[in-house]
Each structure stands twice: as C-alpha cells, then as structure tokens.
Amino acid sequence: MPESAVAARSLLDVAAAVESPAGKGLAFEGVSLVYPDGTHALAPVDLTVAPGEFVSLVGPSGCGKSSLLRLASGLVEPTTGSIDVDRDQLGYVFQDPTLMPWRTVTANVELLAELHGLKKAERRRLASAAIDLVGLTGFESHLPARLSGGMKMRTSLARSLTMNPEVFLFDEPFGALDEISRGRLNDELSRLFSQRQFAGVFVTHSVQEAVYLSTRVVVMSPRPGRIAATFDVPLPVPRDPEMRFDPVFTDIAHHVSSVLREGS
Amino acid sequence: MALATKVLEEQAPPAPISIQPRPPGKRRLRRLVPPLLCFVIVVGVWQGLSASLSNGRQFLLPPPWEVLTKGLLAHDAYSKILPALGRTTALALGGLAVAVALGLVTGTVLYRFRWLERATYPYLVAIQAIPILAIAPLMAVAFGYNFFAKGVIVVIIAFFPIPTSFLLGLKSVDRGLVDLFTLHRSGWLTRFRKLALPNALPQLFTGFRISAGLAVIGAIVGEQFFQAGQPGLGMLFIQYIDYVDYDQLYGCLIVSSLLGIAIYASFNYFSHRFFGSWHESAQP
Numbered sequence: 404m405p406e407s408a409v410a411a412r413s414l415l416d417v418a419a420a421v422e423s424p425a426g427k428g429l430a431f432e433g434v435s436l437v438y439p440d441g442t443h444a445l446a447p448v449d450l451t452v453a454p455g456e457f458v459s460l461v462g463p464s465g466c467g468k469s470s471l472l473r474l475a476s477g478l479v480e481p482t483t484g485s486i487d488v489d490r491d492q493l494g495y496v497f498q499d500p501t502l503m504p505w506r507t508v509t510a511n512v513e514l515l516a517e518l519h520g521l522k523k524a525e526r527r528r529l530a531s532a533a534i535d536l537v538g539l540t541g542f543e544s545h546l547p548a549r550l551s552g553g554m555k556m557r558t559s560l561a562r563s564l565t566m567n568p569e570v571f572l573f574d575e576p577f578g579a580l581d582e583i584s585r586g587r588l589n590d591e592l593s594r595l596f597s598q599r600q601f602a603g604v605f606v607t608h609s610v611q612e613a614v615y616l617s618t619r620v621v622v623m624s625p626r627p628g629r630i631a632a633t634f635d636v637p638l639p640v641p642r643d644p645e646m647r648f649d650p651v652f653t654d655i656a657h658h659v660s661s662v663l664r665e666g667s
Numbered sequence: 668m669a670l671a672t673k674v675l676e677e678q679a680p681p682a683p684i685s686i687q688p689r690p691p692g693k694r695r696l697r698r699l700v701p702p703l704l705c706f707v708i709v710v711g712v713w714q715g716l717s718a719s720l721s722n723g724r725q726f727l728l729p730p731p732w733e734v735l736t737k738g739l740l741a742h743d744a745y746s747k748i749l750p751a752l753g754r755t756t757a758l759a760l761g762g763l764a765v766a767v768a769l770g771l772v773t774g775t776v777l778y779r780f781r782w783l784e785r786a787t788y789p790y791l792v793a794i795q796a797i798p799i800l801a802i803a804p805l806m807a808v809a810f811g812y813n814f815f816a817k818g819v820i821v822v823i824i825a826f827f828p829i830p831t832s833f834l835l836g837l838k839s840v841d842r843g844l845v846d847l848f849t850l851h852r853s854g855w856l857t858r859f860r861k862l863a864l865p866n867a868l869p870q871l872f873t874g875f876r877i878s879a880g881l882a883v884i885g886a887i888v889g890e891q892f893f894q895a896g897q898p899g900l901g902m903l904f905i906q907y908i909d910y911v912d913y914d915q916l917y918g919c920l921i922v923s924s925l926l927g928i929a930i931y932a933s934f935n936y937f938s939h940r941f942f943g944s945w946h947e948s949a950q951p
C-alpha cells in the first residue's frame with residue numbers, strides 16, 4: 404500500500420475519534436412496497452445506514468433500488484414497515500441534473516436555501532461555498548445549456564450540498580457521464596464523504612463504482628426486490644484511484660459480481 | 668477548502684461565436700438572400716399572371732407597380748388606409764390584451780384545480796370551433812354596432828391559444844424538479860412562481876404569436892361584418908370592392924398582412940430576447 408494511503412487512514416482514524424458524526428442516519432424496518440396495480444416492488448427490507456456509512460445498492464433493473472430512495476425521502480409511502488429518518492436533513496441527488504434551464508449556476512445552487520426562506524446574503528454565501536467545493540468556480544453565471552454533462556451534475560451536487568444534509572441519497576447520479584468525468588466525480592464524492600461523514604445511500608449499476616465509493620455494498624435481486632447479500636469494504640476513505648488495484652477491492656468486486664449473476 | 672481545484676478536461680463547450688469563420692454582417696446578408704430571392708420570384712409571377720389576363724379582366728389582378736403607386740403611395744390611398752390601419756391595430760391589440768389577460772387567469776386556475784381542466788377543456792375547444800361569422804349578428808344584437816361588439820369577436824377568436832399553450836407550459840415541468848419542491852415542502856404558490864411559471868413562458872409566447880395573428884383576422888372580420896363607425900381595414904375592403912377600386916384593395920391587403928407580420932415579429936423578438944439563451948423554441 405502506498406505511503407500516502409497509510410497516512411490518510413491514520414488521519415481518518417484521528418478524525419473519527421475526535422468528532423462523532425452528527426445525526427441519526429437512516430433505518431428501514433420491514434419496509435415493503437406494493438404498487439396499486441399489484442406489482443410487488445419490494446419484499447420486506449431491513450437496512451440501517453449510520454452516519455459515517457456509505458452504502459451502495461447494486462442490482463439489476465426493477466430490483467427496487469430507486470424505490471428504496473423514494474421511500475426514504477417520503478416521495479412514496481411504504482405498504483408496510485417503518486422508515487426512521489429526519490426528512491429535514493435529507494439530500495437527494497437525482498439521476499438527471501434536474502436544473503432549471505432559465506437559472507444560472509449560482510441561482511440553481513441557491514434554490515434549496517431559497518425554498519427554506521433564507522436571506523439573500525446567506526443564500527449567496529452557502530451557494531458560493533458549495534460551488535467552490537465541487538470545483539465550479541468561474542462558472543457561476545453560466546446557464547445550464549452551456550455546461551457539459553459533468554458540470555451539470557456538479558451543479559446538482561452543489562445544490563444538494565448547500566443545506567448540509569445528514570442523510571444523502573444518490574439515484575445513479577453519474578450513470579450518464581463518460582468514464583473520465585465519472586471517475587473524477589467518484590473521487591470527489593469520496594473526499595466529500597470522508598469530510599462530512601453523512602449517511603450515504605448510493606444507487607448504481609456499476610459494481611466498480613459501488614465498491615469504490617462504499618463502506619458497505621448491498622446487492623439486491625428482483626421480483627420482488629430484496630437484499631441478496633451485503634459486503635463490507637474495509638478500505639480507508641477517502642478512496643484513492645490506486646485502490647482499484649488493491650486485492651481487497653478486486654476480491655469484493657469479484658464476489659459482488661458473482662452474487663449479481665446468480666440472482667438475476 | 669476546495670475538493671476540486673481543476674476541471675480542465677470538463678470545460679464548457681466553446682462559445683459558437685468564437686469559431687465563426689465569417690464576420691456577422693456578412694452572415695446576416697447571406698441569410699437575407701433566400702427571402703429576397705423569393706420576393707423577386709413572387710413579384711415576377713404576379714406580374715406575369717397580371718399580364719396574361721385579358722384587358723377586360725386585368726382589374727382582378729393589377730400589376731405590382733400599379734398597386735404600389737396607385738393603391739399605396741397615392742395620396743388618395745394612404746390618406747384612407749393609414750387611419751384605417753390605426754383603428755384596426757387598436758382593435759386587434761385591445762382584443763388581444765383582453766384575450767391574454769383572460770387566458771392567463773384561465774390557465775392559472777385550470778393549473779391550480781386539475782379537475783376543472785377536465786371539466787372545461789371540451790368547452791375551450793368548442794370556443795375555438797365557433798364559426799365566428801355565424802355569431803357576429805348575435806353580438807350585434809347583444810352589444811350594438813360598436814367597438815365593444817367588435818372587440819368581443821376579437822377576444823373570442825384570439826383566446827384559445829393562450830390558456831392552452833400556457834397550461835401546457837405549466838404542466839411540462841421536469842418531474843425531478845417537482846420532486847425536489849415536494850421534498851422541501853414548498854407550497855403551491857412557491858411552486859407556481861419559481862417553477863411552473865418560468866417554465867411556461869416560452870410556450871406562452873408561442874401562444875401569443877398565434878393569438879396575435881388571429882386577433883388581426885378577428886379585427887378585420889369584425890369590421891367587415893359591422894360596417895359601422897370610422898372605417899378600419901375590414902370596412903375598406905368592402906368599400907374598395909363596391910367601388911371596383913382594386914388597386915387600393917390590393918394595397919389594403921398588403922398593409923393588413925404587414926400588420927399581422929409586425930405583431931408576430933415583435934413577439935418573436937421578445938421571445939428571443941427573453942428565452943433565446945435557454946429554450947429551443949426561441950432560437951432564431
């Protein structure tokens with residue numbers, strides 16, 4: 404293992420010992436979902452994500468990964484079971500950037516603060532900090548139409564960061580991006596996570612991305628959606644691109660892939 | 668501290684202006700060539716058709732030059748046509764303004780109460796289908812032969828595109844943004860002001876453009892039917908046909924279509940000014 408990674412790990416241990424992560428995270432208890440047409444989207448699922456945990460959900464289409472996020476956010480009500488989460492402390496990054504095309508980057512990033520009735524000066528401060536954090540400084544006055552796909556996604560990420568959520572839901576946010584942008588955003592998200600220690604839930608189709616970002620990978624299987632297997636990823640955060648070649652990483656990725664093959 | 672200090676490989680697409688090989692003045696000139704060419708052809712065909720008519724029937728289609736000199740530029744012509752143009756413009760714009768105001772209110776109410784949309788939409792379509800000439804006599808009886816009755820006709824004709832295009836724009840909001848507003852528990856008014864309304868503006872302007880053309884037609888139809896008060900363009904048409912003054916009839920026709928074009932073009936201009944940067948419909 405490279406020296407810098409060792410240093411990063413020990414630093415992180417110190418950080419974890421000093422500041423205990425805020426919030427209570429997210430807990431599903433026996434949550435199931437049946438659609439009005441009778442489709443069984445989710446069999447009862449139990450899943451707890453504590454602050455400082457980053458959980459990826461992988462699985463084939465229709466296994467209820469995205470449904471879990473919509474349930475967590477309250478956009479969909481569960482058929483049975485209960486969900487314990489503070490909905491005022493929730494960040495949600497959608498599959499598409501979902502930006503307002505008539506608003507500049509800054510105005511888009513300010514939206515959530517605006518909806519919560521914050522003063523203009525405070526909104527500006529939060530927005531410019533978030534824009535800085537995702538590396539979009541210099542593009543504040545651009546309209547979304549003039550941004551690349553990766554930059555749109557960064558804007559979306561910055562918007563969700565402004566309210567500093569304790570629970571962060573990601574619904575395949577980087578699925579539409581090219582390999583290079585995706586890799587870079589993965590690195591930045593990992594650093595963000597190690598800094599803020601939120602409870603993260605990340606839906607993806609990519610096994611590599613899931614293992615790279617997560618402290619835990621949950622493999623789901625379809626019809627009805629349920630948890631097929633769970634893997635802890637005992638690598639230090641923030642992750643380093645070199646870790647993709649770490650035997651621990653490749654071993655877990657291998658196992659996740661084989662469970663996915665069996666399940667579908 | 669910034670997590671990402673450089674986004675070199677992710678630069679925004681370059682501004683198109685910087686890679687234009689030709690200066691903008693020359694480009695504009697080139698864009699003017701096709702319509703000018705078309706104009707020359709139309710005038711040529713007109714001239715040819717007019718010349719092919721026998722002497723006794725040439726009054727049906729006077730040659731372009733004669734229409735220009737006798738039908739438009741002669742004092743006798745423009746001293747009548749210009750005041751008429753003013754009256755027709757006032758009628759069309761007045762009716763359009765009322766149609767826009769009513770349309771905006773209708774669109775907003777239908778957006779707020781979705782069941783009302785289902786209940787009233789068939790009747791909105793029915794208004795559109797009313798044969799306007801058939802109900803003009805009814806207007807005359809109800810309101811008298813006056814400006815107001817003509818205005819009602821303009822409003823009825825120009826109304827339909829406004830609420831329908833507005834409603835379409837209000838409803839065609841990105842689902843994800845709707846979810847985002849729901850997640851942050853924003854009320855109906857916030858959602859309307861910050862999301863649905865700005866989203867609907869380009870479509871609304873499309874509705875304005877269609878209504879503007881209809882308002883001009885409505886004004887002329889109204890004037891033709893009512894034949895009362897100071898003459899507008901619609902009344903002049905009838906007079907010129909009665910007096911067999913076809914040069915001026917054609918002059919009047921050209922002026923009335925120029926009016927329609929002017930109103931359309933001004934909405935086009937504003938739509939481009941406001942939404943050109945973010946909406947495809949507003950691209951030139």
